[in-house]
Amino acid sequence: MKLTVEFSGGLELLFGGKKNIALDVIFKNKAVMSELLVWMRDNLVTERPDLFMKSETVRPGILVLINEADWELCGTLDAELKEGDNVVFISTLHGG
């Protein structure tokens, strides 16, 4: 499934400095956020995975948007993903 992910607020440092990445993800089970996170941790994170994820979900302080909408509206970890979806991860540490 083709998806795009975006990083902001300093998270790009964990992914090799890239702010936008186009992915082609093969989901083992269902195409939900929890699976995507695990996939990203295994395949995309270049350093310090503990700063991105904490016990199967994103670390507190990281906001997630799916197609420009809060992922809490879509079910957080159980939010389903479709082809072409855009997921944004924003870190709110040091909010400024």
Add this chain to the structure above:
Amino acid sequence: MSGCSLHEEDDIFYNPSLTGNHSGVGEQAQSQNPGQGHADRIMRPGDGLSRDEKRILGSWAATGHSTQKSGEQFCVKCKLCLAKVIVRQDEAICPSCLQESIIQKVRSVKAKGALQAQDRVLVAVSGGPSSLAVLHALMQMQVPCGQRASKGKLPFDVVIAHVDETEVYSSSVAGGGGGDEVAEGSLSSTSSPAEVDFRKQCDVDADLKAAVSSAGFSGDEVHVVELSTIYDKGSESERRDRLKTLLQAATDLTGREDLVGLLRQMLLLRLAEKVSCNKVVTGDTSTSMAIRVIAETAKGRGYALAGSLQMLDARHGSHAAAHVMPMREVTRKEAVFLCRFQGIRTMRPTSSVMAGDDHALLDSIASMHSVNALAESFIGGLQANVPSTISVVMRTALNLQPFPWNQLPDPYELKGKVPPRVLNDVTKRTPVHQKVRLSSAGNNKASDEVSTARELSENSSLQHPASSGASQDVAAIGISLATDTEAAADSQQSPPESSVNGLPTDDHRHVSKGLRNRAVQKGGASYGVVEGDGSMSCFCALCSCPKGLGDHDSSGQPFSISRVHTNIAEVDELAAEPVDRVDLMSLVSKACCRSCRSQIIGPIQRYLMQRLRCSLASKAEVYIVQQLNTKLAEVIPELVLKKCILEYS
């Protein structure tokens, strides 16, 4: 301050108007009793679940469709657009309602007097979402000085300031372990390769300009100051070295972070003075404040904590810039989403911890070797599971008494721009505008009066049906005020007619406009008369009834506005210990006439009700509130307002 508790707003999603139009898509999580009043509604799979369960299950529970990618929910506020973000505990709102709510909260600085017309405001933009959000909101309510203030807009100047801390830190300092590593590691010299590389990577000036213009700023006063300019002598490299030496002297990370924060504050104040700004605005969010509460308490700085949690912080006196924090009721998440929805570009922060080597940055976040980082992680982690964390922490911390320099301007002073008219030498004896610490109940005068009027009208209709004529009149006045809240607030803003010592004459905030004008004409020509024998009879500043000095309180002062304020402050002090019925009643009896008395009773009543809600009230206070209610009922049938005026016509 939203001040949510875990139990408030139970039926926030329960909206009967939704069911008719949006039978399938668009219904929020329902209340637990779907049968109430909605006999025609189809039972959905999600019915019977708790609200938290529904939120977690998302759209499935709301609509019954098993695979729906994004919960197609409608905004709970406007109900027109699709909701895109959840704020507070479980409110799903759309981008325009989010924008609206944040702008309203920032705009309240104008009503509270923290920001006034003709101010020059230095906005400290760190480049992060909250400072850009506050800039965006301020630009929405601003017209440049010199232009006429249109509705809702205030004329003030905006100057941007950005403190650049990139040159300070290098890898060995920003992260790493505790004191030892840091002391050994060297702060980079100005020409180390790592530093130069980093600087090339981000062009601070260009990024800043892009960021502030995306927030709506179009002026040209943008100042980027390096932290080392805290020193005013020496060359650039000398200053940087001095700063590095200073920071190296703070061997623990927490101390160093706090020192950098302090230097940043000093630099902003100094810059404000240099560019003639009287206000400094920062984007401190409720999230930052909650983190600060935990961190400062852990460091043993509880005494001073209250001073930095308020809207206004003028601790450096009236000749230095005052610090205003308009975003104190907005969470960081809301600010981030606002920037996202409005297309506001955020910068890579140049603050100390983020600059320099990336490894150090990551180490510092993960290692949590400072109390501040620990507090941030604590609040963040707790908030993720308990969404009311920030509001509960803030509500608790705001019980701490603020300092005198947190006090917002007197609402009377806000509008009083009329030069005082001297009446012989009596006014010199009269204390004008005694600044006393107001309880929170007394601050927002306009809404106080309107709600008092509403209470008056309610009481009258309930308790004295017999005197229907009188109560109808009062009810009419109450209603005309209740519906005219904006006018009531604006009446405070209009310049007062000829007043003697700066005190406004049209103080009949509890009188409808027609009556008020008559009163002013009757009693407002002068504030007093000097008799032949030198004694003076003054008019009460509140109701303009000409009572002689002796009829006022025992200190001989005419019953003026400042006196009302003093009385409220006395209540404040009295309420620190168990309140005695006699004390309160004596306070109330200081009023010169019934209208003034009812004006005192309102704030006292409200204050006590507030304390009752906080369950701090003693039995005595409960009794007093009941007594006051009775008193009020006695007062009303005599048509407190009209009679007072007619008597002295």
